[in-house]
Amino acid sequence: xxxxxxxxxxxxxxxxxxxxxxxxxxxxxxxxxxxxxxxxxxxxxxxxxxxxxxxxxxxxxxxxxxxxxxxxxxxxxxxxxxxxxxxxxxxxxxxxxxxxxxxxxxxxxxxxxxxxxxxxxxxxxxxxxxxxxxxxxxxxxxxxxxxxxxxxxxxxxxxxxxxxxxxxxxxxxxxxxxxxxxxxxxxxxxxxxxxxxxxxxxxxxxxxxxxxxxxxxxxxxxxxxxxxxxxxxxxxxxxxxxxxxxxxxxxxxxxxxxxxxxxxxxxxxxxxxxxxxxxxxxxxxxxxxxxxxxxxxxxxxxxx
Amino acid sequence: xxxxxxxxxxxxxxxxxxxxxxxxxxxxxxxxxxxxxxxxxxxxxxxxxxxxxxxxxxxxxxxxxxxxxxxxxxxxxxxxxxxxxxxxxxxxxxxxxxxxxxxxxxxxxxxxxxxxxxxxxxxxxxxxxxxxxxxxxxxxxxxxxxxxxxxxxxxxxxxxxxxxxxxxxxxxxxxxxxxxxxxxxxxxxxxxxxxxxxxxxxxxxxxxxxxxxxxxxxxxxxxxxxxxxxxxxxxxxxxxxxxxxxxxxxxxxxxxxxxxxxxxxxxxxxxxxxxxxxxxxxxxxxxxxxxxxxxxxxxxxxxxxxxxxxxxxxxxxxxxxxxxxxxxxxxxxxxxxxxxxxxxxxxxxxxxxxxxxxxxxxxxxxxxxxxxxxxxxxxxxxxxxxxxxxxxxxxxxxxxxxxxxxxxxxxxxxxxxxxxxxxxxxxxxxxxxxxxxxxxxxxxxxxxxxxxxxxxxxxxxxxxxxxxxxxxxxxxxxxxxxxxxxxxxxxxxxxxxxxxxxxxxxxxxxxxxxxxxxxxxxxxxxxxxxxxxxxxxxxxxxxxxx
Numbered sequence: 001x002x003x004x005x006x007x008x009x010x011x012x013x014x015x016x017x018x019x020x021x022x023x024x025x026x027x028x029x030x031x032x033x034x035x036x037x038x039x040x041x042x043x044x045x046x047x048x049x050x051x052x053x054x055x056x057x058x059x060x061x062x063x064x065x066x067x068x069x070x071x072x073x074x075x076x077x078x079x080x081x082x083x084x085x086x087x088x089x090x091x092x093x094x095x096x097x098x099x100x101x102x103x104x105x106x107x108x109x110x111x112x113x114x115x116x117x118x119x120x121x122x123x124x125x126x127x128x129x130x131x132x133x134x135x136x137x138x139x140x141x142x143x144x145x146x147x148x149x150x151x152x153x154x155x156x157x158x159x160x161x162x163x164x165x166x167x168x169x170x171x172x173x174x175x176x177x178x179x180x181x182x183x184x185x186x187x188x189x190x191x192x193x194x195x196x197x198x199x200x201x202x203x204x205x206x207x208x209x210x211x212x213x214x215x216x217x218x219x220x221x222x223x224x225x226x227x228x229x230x231x232x233x234x235x236x237x238x239x240x241x242x243x244x245x246x247x248x249x250x251x252x253x254x255x256x257x258x259x260x261x262x263x264x265x266x267x268x269x270x271x272x273x274x275x276x277x278x279x280x281x282x283x284x285x286x287x288x289x290x291x292x293x294x295x296x297x298x299x300x301x302x303x304x
Numbered sequence: 305x306x307x308x309x310x311x312x313x314x315x316x317x318x319x320x321x322x323x324x325x326x327x328x329x330x331x332x333x334x335x336x337x338x339x340x341x342x343x344x345x346x347x348x349x350x351x352x353x354x355x356x357x358x359x360x361x362x363x364x365x366x367x368x369x370x371x372x373x374x375x376x377x378x379x380x381x382x383x384x385x386x387x388x389x390x391x392x393x394x395x396x397x398x399x400x401x402x403x404x405x406x407x408x409x410x411x412x413x414x415x416x417x418x419x420x421x422x423x424x425x426x427x428x429x430x431x432x433x434x435x436x437x438x439x440x441x442x443x444x445x446x447x448x449x450x451x452x453x454x455x456x457x458x459x460x461x462x463x464x465x466x467x468x469x470x471x472x473x474x475x476x477x478x479x480x481x482x483x484x485x486x487x488x489x490x491x492x493x494x495x496x497x498x499x500x501x502x503x504x505x506x507x508x509x510x511x512x513x514x515x516x517x518x519x520x521x522x523x524x525x526x527x528x529x530x531x532x533x534x535x536x537x538x539x540x541x542x543x544x545x546x547x548x549x550x551x552x553x554x555x556x557x558x559x560x561x562x563x564x565x566x567x568x569x570x571x572x573x574x575x576x577x578x579x580x581x582x583x584x585x586x587x588x589x590x591x592x593x594x595x596x597x598x599x600x601x602x603x604x605x606x607x608x609x610x611x612x613x614x615x616x617x618x619x620x621x622x623x624x625x626x627x628x629x630x631x632x633x634x635x636x637x638x639x640x641x642x643x644x645x646x647x648x649x650x651x652x653x654x655x656x657x658x659x660x661x662x663x664x665x666x667x668x669x670x671x672x673x674x675x676x677x678x679x680x681x682x683x684x685x686x687x688x689x690x691x692x693x694x695x696x697x698x699x700x701x702x703x704x705x706x707x708x709x710x711x712x713x714x715x716x717x718x719x720x721x722x723x724x725x726x727x728x729x730x731x732x733x734x735x736x737x738x739x740x741x742x743x744x745x746x747x748x749x750x751x752x753x754x755x756x757x758x759x760x761x762x763x764x765x766x767x768x769x770x771x772x773x774x775x776x777x778x779x780x781x782x783x784x785x786x787x788x789x790x791x792x793x794x795x796x797x798x799x800x801x802x803x804x805x806x807x808x809x810x811x812x813x814x815x816x817x818x819x820x821x822x823x824x825x826x827x828x829x830x831x832x833x834x835x836x837x838x839x840x841x842x843x844x845x846x847x848x849x850x
């Protein structure tokens with residue numbers, strides 16, 4: 001876990017720089033506190049002692065302790081420039097994903113009109129180039145194991161990159177206060193090897209399986225009656241844009257950008273009381289009965 | 305050389321002051337006391353807000369505060385501590401002490417001084433009235449647009465925030481003008497700039513900083529009010545505005561602001577350490593020069609608050625360079641204070657404990673600040689609890705520790721009584737321990753991935769015990785505050801009589817009665833060095849001007 005270990009080239013570069021600066025800071029800390037301790041022990045006032053001889057200054061010492069920090073900082077600056085280059089250079093074969101921050105979830109748009117939410121699947125071993133955008137306020141995209149963070153600002157696009165060494169799962173979170181559910185705007189990066197990633201892409205490209213839709217007609221009726229499609233997209237069923245895409249919701253790990261694990265039971269709980277789990281979020285309470293929630297949850301979990 | 309005549313206080317001054325005397329006063333000493341008393345009140349308010357925050361975060365998924373209540377609480381905490389504790393306390397101490405230190409009878413514009421004070425409770429009233437008027441501001445103390453635009457607003461809270469800070473800014477600007485004119489024109493004969501106490505120099509630089517910084521804040525707040533109230537689009541991209549402009553202009557204010565919080569603190573420490581080491585300050589020119597350098601540089605570093613905003617490599621490099629540069633004069637100060645104490649006869653009275661605590665805690669905050677100036681590191685730790693730890697180490701470990709040093713140092717002059725030494729030392733140790741237990745773990749929380757300004761967090765990420773520890777520390781700090789308040793009340797009632805110069809200090813405020821009479825000095829003293837009272841006591845060996 002950062003800063004003890006990281007999972008990307010960019011993370012490693014920052015990690016080295018971090019420990020270098022911390023080591024220098026520790027040296028300075030020990031030096032200053034050491035002097036303080038010596039002062040406390042050696043120069044404590046003795047009873048009846050006269051005021052000591054004044055020492056108005058020592059220009060050479062003062063120039064020295066001005067110049068030496070400058071030299072140390074120049075050294076740090078040089079290493080910083082190296083890390084800057086290692087973390088911001090864009091590879092020619094970078095894989096592009098557009099990230100759109102919303103209050104309070106993450107939208108991910110892939111080439112080929114694939115839209116996902118809150119879980120960012122990427123191929124391992126290849127640089128990922130993120131185009132960071134926002135649909136509303138300033139958010140900040142951060143996955144500590146992979147790289148530093150960068151803001152999503154409405155009206156502009158920021159470019160950010162990372163290259164994951166090996167397949168794995170990496171947690172992240174929004175880190176710019178963006179309203180009452182900032183704390184539950186979490187995300188996960190899932191890095192797959194090339195073939196697993198391509199399978200994922202093809203699965204995501206498909207609309208909701210007609211067999212699945214056919215098997216859950218009760219839930220489809222509920223979905224239409226409550227106008228879920230006004231906010232949500234299920235490809236082949238509805239095309240709402242202000243809430244997370246649900247076409248493949250069944251294959252995600254969490255609900256509500258991290259507030260609940262994604263199991264059928266938890267989905268039913270969420271549907272019965274979204275405001276209880278994520279107060280202030282924009283999903284209204286539709287006052288489903290327990291049976292309706294169970295039907296809807298079963299349908300959503302089948303949308304793999 | 306004739307002693308400075310210290311007159312006996314006239315009988316009617318000893319009589320209890322009526323409330324109307326306080327309301328109508330234009331005396332810098334009474335205005336200073338009012339600033340300080342107001343600051344201590346808001347220290348309590350802000351402290352309660354911080355205990356609410358820490359209690360909510362003590363365990364994962366706690367339900368003490370709803371997210372909306374939490375957001376208002378942390379916003380009010382930040383605004384209160386910065387604008388209604390640290391600034392008023394430091395400006396209040398300066399109000400009391402600065403004219404005395406330069407041998408003046410008052411500031412240049414006493415009525416303007418009173419006006420400045422009264423802007424403070426007015427401003428605070430606007431801010432806290434919001435709680436009764438639909439909700440307090442809830443966008444954080446730096447209120448990033450477009451979250452503050454009315455499309456995203458849950459109440460009028462951030463309009464009250466804007467109004468309150470416009471008013472308090474007017475007061476700060478007026479005081480800054482007052483201090484600058486006072487220092488230039490009201491110095492006693494012989495008090496050249498080369499003989500000014502370091503605290504006075506720091507207040508001069510602070511005042512110049514305020515004149516540059518506060519108007520930027522005011523402009524930003526006015527634009528925000530136009531957007532919120534009159535459907536303006538300054539920060540709304542759909543209307544052609546730019547959210548990033550809010551960030552730039554806010555931090556053009558915000559970075560000098562933190563030096564407004566720090567430089568007077570440096571000045572207080574520069575007065576306390578020499579007196580309790582029994583030696584003059586080491587390297588006067590360098591410590592004054594470093595303060596001036598910090599003043600200039602502080603206008604050049606603002607975008608280190610925006611390293612994650614996408615300014616580009618060139619922009620990031622420029623601001624990293626300036627931010628690393630500003631560490632150099634700050635380091636000079638720390639080395640200077642060490643060199644002052646070195647070889648001294650250290651008296652560990654309470655003010656000196658706070659001064660040594662200041663050096664240690666500010667050192668930690670300053671070093672974590674250097675890690676933040678290195679922007680690739682900032683990319684990892686910005687927006688996390690590491691940053692919260694950093695700024696509490698510099699603002700609490702720095703400014704608040706210096707505030708306590710100044711309190712224990714000048715309380716005898718202001719009240720005529722000594723604070724209780726044993727309670728003072730207990731206050732120091734309880735606070736030092738509590739403060740570190742609260743904030744040291746927060747560095748680790750930030751490194752472990754915990755963002756700031758979250759009303760709760762998931763269990764099992766490794767954050768649980770660090771949060772619990774931090775909350776325990778906050779309550780220990782609260783205990784320290786109670787000890788302090790008890791000491792204040794006890795000492796005001798029954799503290800030992802202080803006399804004119806209980807610390808055997810050398811600057812002019814100690815050359816008159818405690819508390820000073822309304823006219824400060826019977827005769828304006830003539831000044832012959834940086835340590836006028838040393839010269840009086842050692843006429844054969846006066847202080848040189850080197």
